[in-house]
Amino acid sequence: MAKDRKIDVVILGLLAHKDLTGYDIKKQIDGAISFFWKGSFGSIYPALSDMEKQGLVKRKKADSTSGREKIVYQITKKGKDTLKTWLKDEKATNDLKYETLLKMYFGGIEDRSVTVHNIEIFENQVRGDLKVLKFYKENLEKILDQEDHIHYYLTVTFGIETYEAYLRWCNKAKKILMDKR
Amino acid sequence: MAKDRKIDVVILGLLAHKDLTGYDIKKQIDGAISFFWKGSFGSIYPALSDMEKQGLVKRKKADSTSGREKIVYQITKKGKDTLKTWLKDEKATNDLKYETLLKMYFGGIEDRSVTVHNIEIFENQVRGDLKVLKFYKENLEKILDQEDHIHYYLTVTFGIETYEAYLRWCNKAKKILMDKR
């Protein structure tokens, strides 16, 4: 596995659950995972072939029943071990880049209305995302019996907890800007 | 300004407040800003010389009173306009990468104790950071009269609000893992 390329563990993690094509992997990443990680085709396909060379994943017999080539990948024993080693590794970097906060921090050179407007843009985005997260949560609660689902549930509750905090901050922030002067 | 290089606006934003050297800029970024943005020397110095060529910043007379060369930069009119245009631009991307959540999501292939341990590592980090944020907040509250400080205050309250949400989630998450089975 490449040293600092986290897309590898994302792929390995998804394959640990079930066999997938590169295309499937992209779809999964664009789902519930997208709230805390992203990935494009341009990173997925190269990672997949690198990891095949390293024996972390392998191709399954391509079921060429339907038209275009389709490569289904499967995780190997070595791949699972790599994933487990990563899970047990104490260090985990959470890399957060909020352009919205940059705009708050440097908003002083403009009218306050600009900052308020930037808060509202953020607020609307968060509200939309929160709806999606709550939808995920409801669906997961129906099937919490499976081990993996509890883990998915953990990330969804994380999202809801933080997004609700974002909304609380939006209100506070607007109040601060309107009261204090 | 380079199209997708946000370090440029960080530098411009800091210079809008006061003249600084590249070294100073790095120190500022490593302070309260580090909670929502990061930057290294390897990105700061090249950005500074690019922006000088573009006339967004300019060198001030180097006060060579103390030993080694020292280049103090100043923002130009054009630089300020660039910063204002960015502030008013509706789009702001918040790019969040939580390796911790990746470990939650894919934790199903290991013992639950591994996931609990990963939550605790995160929890400790958050607790430490929260202390720092509260310290910043207290200090800012003493000097909220200046326009810029209210904007800094906004980002600090954001940090506190979300970090407290993180801690609430940690407790809930541990409970879920221990109760449900």
Place this chain on the structure above:
DNA sequence: ATCAGCATGTAAGGCGTTACATGATTCA
């Protein structure tokens, strides 16, 4: 003397995005 902090800068290399190239199938 030597180490930490101040100070600037470059080089190598990794990671990732966007756009492009290709092509099949399905459905309206």
Place this chain on the structure above:
DNA sequence: TGAATCATGTAACGCCTTACATGCTGAT
């Protein structure tokens, strides 16, 4: 027929980090 979706992959390019190179000052 044309658009959307499925499906794989590459190429160009940009951004950023890490490590290195250099050298002064002040404190221990």
